[in-house]
Amino acid sequence: MTSTDPPPRHTRQRAAVSAIMTTLDEFRTAQDVHAELRQRGEAIGLATVYRTLARMAADGEVDSIRTPEGVAAYRRCSAGHHHHLVCRECGRTVEITPPDLEAWTEQVGREFGFTHLDHELELFGRCPDCG
Amino acid sequence: MTSTDPPPRHTRQRAAVSAIMTTLDEFRTAQDVHAELRQRGEAIGLATVYRTLARMAADGEVDSIRTPEGVAAYRRCSAGHHHHLVCRECGRTVEITPPDLEAWTEQVGREFGFTHLDHELELFGRCPDCG
């Protein structure tokens, strides 16, 4: 696991997924991406879209989240990984940027000797419209 | 929608779920709760556990999140919960206490008008023993 995973091969399908992800600003599910590619005339299987997006997420090429309904959604990587404030009632989501979280994560990692650190932070609440 | 839903009835099954949730500190899935109750000799159906936990979450009696794998998990509503640094390889866990997270959560809530705030934070990495 520490060592080099073999690099992904360059295929037409992978290029198509990569290309479409750079044109989309919002989070899309794998099913959405598959449907969109099909609509554009690309011949690509659903399983391949799932695999490719998962791989791209693992490699840091896209960000992945879970919608409140539990489905995975992907979006092209903006600079810096961010977090969300989610309404429990209606699912409305606001992007938030906690200060110093990256730095604090590194500090905690050093303190306990952990490496390859990552963090997951989500805030939950009830939005103004849901009282 | 906003107003009067009929209040839940007092049943043996609901009492059992409510009771077990007060004894558990960590997030548990509905399946976990169901298995645990069965192991304790409670006769209760899986669907009922799902329904009861969903209802309790809607009523604010428990908090609910989605794990990175996409499954729903529930935890009793309590002040002063803690967080973890988890090794991806061996599962080793260290309790951690991020500074100012409570205060920052409140501040973000006020900023966007969200109420009933809670947060979920976990750190993941590779522990010293796993290199």
Added chain:
DNA sequence: ATTGTCATGAGAACCATTATCAAGTAGCGG
């Protein structure tokens, strides 16, 4: 071109969750 290896994809398998609906039970008014 040949060959070993990885990627693809159609469909099946998987699994958490939800819907179905007949039977049981809580709670209330009499």
Added chain:
DNA sequence: CCGCTACTTGATAATGGTTCTCATGACAAT
């Protein structure tokens, strides 16, 4: 207590997103 009615329960089926299977096809180094 009695009975009525609406709510709850639970075994099972259905749903739907995601992953697995494995035969076939494509990539890339020789």
